[in-house]
Amino acid sequence: MKYLLLAALAALSIEGMAQQGPKNKNKRPNIILILADDLGYSDLGAYGSEIATPNLDRLASDGLRLQQFYNNSICAPTRASLLTGQYQHKAGVGYFSNNLGLPAYQGYINQQSLTLAEVLKAGGYTTITSGKWHVSGKDVSLPWQRGFDYVYPRDEASAASGAPGERKVLTDSLGYPLPEYFQTNVITKNAISFLDEASKKDKPFFLYLAYTAPHWPLIALPEDIAKYKGKYDKGWDVLRQERFEKQKQLGIVSGNAGLSVKDEDIYDWARLSYDQRQLWTKKMEVFAAMVDRLDQGVGEILAKLKAIGADENTLVIFVSDNGAPAEDLVRWHHGASRNSGPVGTTGSNESQSKNWSYLSNTPFLGFKDDMHEGGINSPFIAWFPGKIKGGAIRKGTGHIIDLAPTFYELAGTKYPATYNGTSAYALPGKSLLPVLYGQDNEVQRAKPLFWERAGNRAVREGNWKLVSAWPSYSWELYNLENDPGETKNVAREHHDIVSRLSVQYFAWAKENGVVDFATLEDKEPQSMKDFRKSKQQEKQAGGFLF
Template sequence: MKKLTLCIALIFGGASALVAQSNKPNIILILADDLGYSDLGAYGSEIATPNLDRLASEGIRLKQFYNNSICAPTRASLITGQYQHKAGVGYFSNDLGLPAYQGYLNAESLTIAEVLRANGYVTATSGKWHVSGKGKSLPWDRGFDFVFPREEKNSDSGAPTFKEATDAAGYPLESSFSTEVINRKAEGFLDQIKGQDKPFFLYLAHTAPHWPLVALPQDIAKYKGYYDKGWESIRRARFKRQKELGIVDNTTTLSIADEDIYDWERLSFDQRQQWARKMEVFAAMVDRLDQTIGKLLQKLKENGQLDNTLIVFLSDNGAPAEDLVRWFHGARLNSGPVGTVGSFESQSKNWSYASNTPFRAFKDYTYEGGINAPFIAWFPGKIASGIKKGTGHIIDLAPTFYELAGAIYPKEYQGHQANKLPGKSLLPVLFNQQDTVTREEGLFWERAGNRAARIGKWKLVSTWPSYKWELYDLEQDPSERKDIAAQHHDVVSRLSTAYFRWAKDNGVVEFAELESKEPSSMKEFRESKVQEIAAPAFRF
């Protein structure tokens, strides 16, 4: 116990830190859905995000923070600290017939809520869960004292379902808008426990800004005309701001555009207006997400909970490439204009190309655009402001929280042998002078046949159905423009050997053996391309 108290004291510094053992910090983990690397003002965006920008400027931003490229696998790793296959969600929230691909959390992968509750915390979650299945691994069974929404019929489907009231034009009302409701339930939890002596853990999992594109009309109005210049202009403006902010090094070059990104200048006036409207609505969704975080901060302040609370904000993956006009014949499902509750539209690949500035590719891919997302950590008076390289991963958050809370991670839990934690504590990066996570073994990814390995500056990538390895030097080429595998066979061999060792240890199966079990809807998602809004003549 003396060593534990001393560890916490060293983290916080000063004589006052000696009370940390009896005054454990509150922890709030906020997850955005489908938010791209450059979609916050603090990461280069033109979208108004003053509350997150405040947390970023007063706290720490990481240039590199990795996820699992898509929602359910990311959530599985985030909430357990395990690689997604080890946790049972290797593919998605679908059961493909193998333990690593059962589609919901297994009992051996303990959640942050289970561990912290056993160590004296009150726990709550509000929003999207997406790691249950077959009536198992429901949030109230996995360590959470307070759960919203507590509806078993929705427990396996991912996002919570809300009945959103609308105005005469079909736009949602603020009182029932999903982003507001999710946040309001979290505020209610804070009110409910404000008189308790126990610390709390709040997992706030927003559905914004995931499609369909639906937003409040007053938020959409703020961005009228903002996007009339097109995605290439927005992308370059964001890239310039990123360099000014220090999020991107001055030597970085923009990634090469996919060949099916449209040429804005060759679109008709009506097409430009339709595309600009989509991004106006997307920006409004991000704006409102930020507004609710401002309300959460105000609630913490009113309740006297703010000064002893660590807040971590991140996104589950990069911005998406899916085009709802093609996928599920989305255009036929529209019962109202984009932005209204009747909308079944997405920002699609063209705007996501700007959202993921300066990186290559999108959600579901293992290039940086799919797996590298914003990361902000804020703890008033404890975390110094700054920008660091970081090179963290979602598997690192569980050990970080446990060390910060002085929590014991058990070898066994409710009769199950607990999986060991593969991640590293981020405390040396967040609180001390360390610039990056020390990780000699590297990091690894696999999702529906898309694979990657990173050790040091080197990153190996292959994209399904190809098995060809590509190699990138992320120090010289963070936007993955030049494959140098042919020049470094020794590096390819070393990283691929490490990858296959990791794959074996985590139950990863070659995707060719699983493809026949893949749901047709998910196959459509993986193969969706932006092809039907404009004719091929409009492309680069």
């Protein structure tokens, strides 16, 4: 009997060890990087929104938020920097996913710019991506060629175009997508399946989860849209003020901060007819539903982490690829004629448009593709149980080029000088770990941050920001410490600062292969030229064009 009791106890001990195995087998932390597409600074509850984002809000309350975290103002250039830790021109994606005929503008990641997956895989990580890629050329720099073990979608056309798969989307009788075919759900489902596979290996994992939401066209599930019925009847002006007040209460913006000046071509809500307001509110209801569903996907990922015993040893980072866009598909690229169904259905070719993006980018000036804060300042959430103090809000002044050195330091993985016989570019960013762990309030860096995209330029050093908007070559200067809304251009009062930062900009531009956009403008795709023309027409119409 004694031996039977000992055997039973031994069996229970072995079973307990087996159950604990997934939690204990990987000493090095797992890493999850979540990227939203076209999400504005204030579109999460944790950043002031009325949209229900309980899962991301929980990550924020149990983790850290940064007030300033920068991207490259538009999709492909941001992804190139995020994946490599290089400025986008150095990585080969200086303009977009188009080849403009120069190495810095070839439209896909070059071999000298090593991806997160390549470096982490060499360091012993299982590497996973599900969602949007958008940094490859024809048969070049596809995700499975750049270090990823598990990839969705695994076809060249989707990777190159940025669209996550060519699968047929089945709909209900009204034209809304069925949940099992809805893009956000499919991206989440594939990521969860890959996590299941990774959990069977005796390795840590890296997951790059790149959602397409809430990028246009505005398509959502009817049950999500129903949650927001009537929530946007107040219009963008009132709701922007409400978000701003909540941001101050949360500590996301300082109590003495002011809102940016309203663009002259933002519609006056009071002048819209009842029918026009109904059309506009429907757009934002669908946009909110798309953000809501993204958050639900994050919740499923967190549940899977817990199920595989990885929830206590995983760093999760959430960011957006740019600010909310000014793109209005009704007028851009023959958009209105391409609608084959109401907004929200799969026949929709509608966008959030500049009017609602004005709300999304609260409290900032500018939009996607701009170098003012509304175009480049992203929400940033970091969660790492036991390592990052819950509820923290810090200034940060981080940049997507800082993610690579952060992950490599966390993983204990050395960034190689050469990879497969090719010399690797040095990393210009700084590790965020001192900020994440509470040692610093913002990133300590010796050099300023720099931007250029289609002639739009910016420099950030300390509290100073130098910026210019194409086609102008003149510089504006703002002190973001007391003017985050960029309302007061103080360039005339500080010629010395303008001169010093502009000299540094041109030195950086030369080092990274940046050229005067006037030399490339003729090579710009027609769709982008149409977009710029559309924006100009809006301004000329005084903000009331239908």
